[in-house]
Amino acid sequence: MNSEIQAIGLDIGTSKVRCVVGEPADNGKMNVIGIGEADSRGLRRGIVTAAEAVSESVRKAVGEAERVSGLEILSAVVNLSGEHFRGENKNGVVAVAGAGREIMEEDVERAIESASAMQLPAGWEIVNRLPQEFIIDGQDGITEPVGMTGARLESLVHIVIGPSAGRQNLNKAVKRAGLQVERMMLEPLAAAESTLTDDDKEYGCALVNIGAEITSLMIFGRGAVQHTAVFPFGGLHFTKDIAVGLRVSIQEANKIKHRYGCVGSFLMDDEEKVEVIEIMPVGRTETRGLTKEILCDIMQPRAVELLQHIAHEVVGTQAQISSGVILTGGGSVARGCSSASARGTWTR
Ligand SMILES: Nc1ncnc2c1ncn2[C@@H]1O[C@H](COP(=O)(O)OP(=O)(O)OP(=O)(O)O)[C@@H](O)[C@H]1O
Numbered sequence: 001m002n003s004e005i006q007a008i009g010l011d012i013g014t015s016k017v018r019c020v021v022g023e024p025a026d027n028g029k030m031n032v033i034g035i036g037e038a039d040s041r042g043l044r045r046g047i048v049t050a051a052e053a054v055s056e057s058v059r060k061a062v063g064e065a066e067r068v069s070g071l072e073i074l075s076a077v078v079n080l081s082g083e084h085f086r087g088e089n090k091n092g093v094v095a096v097a098g099a100g101r102e103i104m105e106e107d108v109e110r111a112i113e114s115a116s117a118m119q120l121p122a123g124w125e126i127v128n129r130l131p132q133e134f135i136i137d138g139q140d141g142i143t144e145p146v147g148m149t150g151a152r153l154e155s156l157v158h159i160v161i162g163p164s165a166g167r168q169n170l171n172k173a174v175k176r177a178g179l180q181v182e183r184m185m186l187e188p189l190a191a192a193e194s195t196l197t198d199d200d201k202e203y204g205c206a207l208v209n210i211g212a213e214i215t216s217l218m219i220f221g222r223g224a225v226q227h228t229a230v231f232p233f234g235g236l237h238f239t240k241d242i243a244v245g246l247r248v249s250i251q252e253a254n255k256i257k258h259r260y261g262c263v264g265s266f267l268m269d270d271e272e273k274v275e276v277i278e279i280m281p282v283g284r285t286e287t288r289g290l291t292k293e294i295l296c297d298i299m300q301p302r303a304v305e306l307l308q309h310i311a312h313e314v315v316g317t318q319a320q321i322s323s324g325v326i327l328t329g330g331g332s333v334a335r336g337c338s339s340a341s342a343r344g345t346w347t348r
């Protein structure tokens with residue numbers, strides 16, 4: 001395999017592990033030439049809880065991607081997720097001392113480093129330093145300071161921090177599966193790469209990735225990340241609500257959710273509301289019927305709760321999100337999710 005021209009992405013999620021093989025296309029984009037998917041084991045809320053089980057899921061997903069693409073996969077870019085990540089906005093300042101006070105790459109690095117000086121909880125590390133803008137002698141809004149002239153260089157940086165053990169354990173689990181980790185990429189950043197346009201990032205948007213057990217939120221504005229938050233909520237919570245509410249197994253609840261689920265009763269007309277679906281309760285041998293409206297009554301409050309958390313963060317940061325809220329992740333596929341969010345406190 002020529003690793004220079006292939007791009008391998010490995011998304012280790014709480015419900016699925018997915019491996020995607022890409023090849024550059026003539027138009028500057030990527031052609032997907034192989035996908036492998038396996039049920040995920042050994043993770044809770046994005047954190048490794050059983051390394052060998054994670055390795056086994058990785059082996060299965062990668063093996064399938066190899067068969068489909070016809071390539072041997074030796075390394076991959078791996079997503080980094082978990083419920084503990086959080087972002088903070090920091091600023092740093094350095095004096096520019098070089099000849100003619102021309103700002104060099106090293107000055108920019110020092111300015112970012114100076115913004116990164118912070119007290120971390122024990123066992124935590126800086127996962128990403130994402131520059132927002134630079135200020136040279138009071139002139140703000142500068143995105144590429146190298147080569148400019150000035151005496152004082154200030155940096156505004158969004159710093160994402162998280163527990164280092166989470167990253168190390170994920171790294172070990174991938175290596176155990178026989179794969180090198182080319183680089184780790186924060187999950188919401190990877191989601192942003194695949195879903196947002198430059199305009200979305202520039203004019204402002206909230207990217208919400210609803211997974212199985214966690215939902216990440218990243219707010220963009222002026223071309224940079226302005227806020228990061230992760231909530232321990234996801235599609236699995238809907239499944240559990242259905243399982244408890246209808247007294248069915250988790251597998252049956254998942255099937256019902258995927259086939260008939262809806263989180264916005266306003267999307268159903270009167271006829272659909274009374275449509276009957278058949279479910280198989282736990283310990284029974286015969287199905288029983290219930291209306292679609294009852295299923296929606298179980299799912300809707302959870303969707304409202306999740307969207308309220310997101311609205312609270314967006315309002316709290318006073319972010320201008322002219323490009324609106326952009327939903328991604330398996331949980332966002334639930335019927336009515338995007339309509340319900342558009343009806344919330346924001347508009348797209
Ligand atoms: N059509 C659908 N309707 C409702 N929910 C769906 C649908 N398709 C997928 N989901 C839900 O999406 C969730 C999985 O999403 P995703 O694959 O993004 O999660 P993950 O990346 O494995 O997990 P995480 O990001 O939380 O670690 C599951 O709860 C699944 O039931």
Ligand SMILES: [Mg+2]
Nearest residue numbers: 013014211212
């Ligand atoms: Mg995910």
